Amino acid sequence: xxxxxxxxxxxxxxxxxxxxxxxxxxxxxxxxxxxxxxxxxxxxxxxxxxxxxxxxxxxxxxxxxxxxxxxxxxxxxxxxxxxxxxxxxxxxxxxxxxxxxxxxxxxxxxxxxxxxxxxxxxxxxxxxxxxxxxxxxxxxxxxxxxxxxxxxxxxxxxxxxxxxxxxxxxxxxxxxxxxxxxxxxxxxxxxxxxxxxxxxxxxxxxxxxxxxxxxxxxxxxxxxxxxxxxxxxxxxxxxxxxxxxxxxxxxxxxxxxxxxxxxxxxxxxxxxxxxxxxxxxxxxxxxxxxxxxxxxxxxxxxxxxxxxxxxxxxxxxxxxxxxxxxxxxxxxxxxxxxxxxxxxxxxxxxxxxxxxxxxxxxxxxxxxxxxxxxxxxxxxxxxxxxxxxxxxxxxxxxxxxxxxxxxxxxxxxxxxxxxxxxxxxxxxxxxxxxxxxxxxxxxxxxxxxxxxxxxxxxxxxxxxxxxxxxxxxxxxxxxxxxxxxxxxxxxxxxxxxxxxxxxxxxxxxx
Numbered sequence: 278x279x280x281x282x283x284x285x286x287x288x289x290x291x292x293x294x295x296x297x298x299x300x301x302x303x304x305x306x307x308x309x310x311x312x313x314x315x316x317x318x319x320x321x322x323x324x325x326x327x328x329x330x331x332x333x334x335x336x337x338x339x340x341x342x343x344x345x346x347x348x349x350x351x352x353x354x355x356x357x358x359x360x361x362x363x364x365x366x367x368x369x370x371x372x373x374x375x376x377x378x379x380x381x382x383x384x385x386x387x388x389x390x391x392x393x394x395x396x397x398x399x400x401x402x403x404x405x406x407x408x409x410x411x412x413x414x415x416x417x418x419x420x421x422x423x424x425x426x427x428x429x430x431x432x433x434x435x436x437x438x439x440x441x442x443x444x445x446x447x448x449x450x451x452x453x454x455x456x457x458x459x460x461x462x463x464x465x466x467x468x469x470x471x472x473x474x475x476x477x478x479x480x481x482x483x484x485x486x487x488x489x490x491x492x493x494x495x496x497x498x499x500x501x502x503x504x505x506x507x508x509x510x511x512x513x514x515x516x517x518x519x520x521x522x523x524x525x526x527x528x529x530x531x532x533x534x535x536x537x538x539x540x541x542x543x544x545x546x547x548x549x550x551x552x553x554x555x556x557x558x559x560x561x562x563x564x565x566x567x568x569x570x571x572x573x574x575x576x577x578x579x580x581x582x583x584x585x586x587x588x589x590x591x592x593x594x595x596x597x598x599x600x601x602x603x604x605x606x607x608x609x610x611x612x613x614x615x616x617x618x619x620x621x622x623x624x625x626x627x628x629x630x631x632x633x634x635x636x637x638x639x640x641x642x643x644x645x646x647x648x649x650x651x652x653x654x655x656x657x658x659x660x661x662x663x664x665x666x667x668x669x670x671x672x673x674x675x676x677x678x679x680x681x682x683x684x685x686x687x688x689x690x691x692x693x694x695x696x697x698x699x700x701x702x703x704x705x706x707x708x709x710x711x712x713x714x715x716x717x718x719x720x721x722x723x724x725x726x727x728x729x730x731x732x733x734x735x736x737x738x739x740x741x742x743x744x745x746x747x748x749x750x751x752x753x754x755x756x757x758x759x760x761x762x763x764x765x766x767x768x769x770x771x772x773x774x775x776x777x778x779x780x781x782x783x784x785x786x787x
Contacts (some may be wrong), residue, residue, distance in 0.1 A: 386464015632678020
């Protein structure tokens with residue numbers, strides 16, 4: 278059930294298999310490398326906090342601030358990145374994000390005190406905002422509709438790989454001296470940041486951004502590289518020109534950019550927030566909602582405070598806690614890898630609803646097992662085992678749907694003119710929720726118990742399921758230029774209904 282009328286992924290309009298473009302894949306992989314650095318910074322902090330707290334003699338409130346400030350700054354960074362990428366392009370925005378990460382990593386690796394450490398974390402946070410906004414947008418704009426799900430989910434896969442590397446770094450650098458260990462954990466991220474800052478310059482610019490700037494000749498040359506045939510190139514080129522507001526038959530190498538094309542200015546914000554068209558309003562609700570619920574279900578509590586959760590469950594000793602936390606990274610990475618291959622076959626909607634259903638069950642089980650473990654007078658082995666299994670199950674279901682689809686979906690549904698800044702708003706909401714969970718989880722579980730906290734997250738997940746069910750149409754195989762049509766009600770074409778009874782107009786040729 279869901280949305281129909283879309284050709285099978287991997288097929289062209291005539292039902293013939295479409296080849297996978299390796300050059301486009303390579304571009305998206307390189308662009309997604311910035312997400313590994315962000316993931317590493319997130320994962321490594323979970324273990325580094327144990328050692329930072331011990332050396333710098335800071336309390337839980339300062340630990341919460343250190344954990345959450347990254348996302349407050351990322352909120353600011355994402356809003357800056359939307360406008361920046363419209364000015365200087367998608368490619369150079371990734372370079373800028375790498376440079377910001379580099380500065381943040383150096384500050385954290387040097388940090389003689391809490392203030393410098395916090396400054397480094399804030400700087401890295403701005404880089405996070407840039408990276409989270411730009412990597413999925415670049416990937417979505419380079420990819421064809423047939424492989425967009427796979428390629429646009431690569432940044433989320435890279436985040437998970439980075440988190441896993443952060444956990445492994447915790448385990449090995451944790452064996453060094455207290456003063457050196459956590460500084461190496463945080464500072465070593467400067468190396469890949471430096472390499473990527475120069476490597477990304479050799480990558481092509483987004484052809485859609487180039488068309489938006491009137492640079493049609495350059496855009497066509499890049500499309501010839503990321504498409505499999507001249508026919509596909511011409512088809513995509515015409516669609517992009519039409520969506521950007523140009524004559525689709527225009528053959529000039531350069532045309533004067535349309536009004537607001539080069540600045541993404543106030544007109545964009547007016548179209549997004551103040552006077553949006555009905556379809557754009559629906560797109561905004563969908564994008565903001567999916568980013569809100571990604572973190573409202575509590576994943577950051579598990580990823581960032583995994584060692585504390587396992588300690589509450591009954592695991593003792595730093596090495597055992599860090600090893601159990603590595604399991605979080607392995608689970609998250611493996612299931613996101615599986616999801617990247619399912620997105621263009623199963624579709625976004627089915628995966629998202631299945632994922633959220635599993636998350637509800639896993640969070641309820643985790644809340645129950647942690648409540649039993651916490652209230653027991655002695656260690657209960659079954660409660661310990663159930664807590665670990667429920668944690669990994671939660672991450673498995675989260676990673677196979679909610680995690681990658683949040684970024685794939687929000688990067689593909691906005692019209693070209695609104696995409697960068699629309700995505701920036703979604704990322705800002707995402708980081709705000711991430712920061713809220715990061716900075717309040719310790720206080721929350723002390724107020725309502727750790728089991729109660731996960732029961733609360735389970736309740737929020739139920740609301741998320743209903744939101745996804747009623748408001749998110751299937752986008753599998755739909756060209757970016759046709760997304761607004763998908764979100765338009767009752768305007769020509771055939772109208773169909775989703776499971777929730779919402780009418781969606783979808784053209785037969787999509």
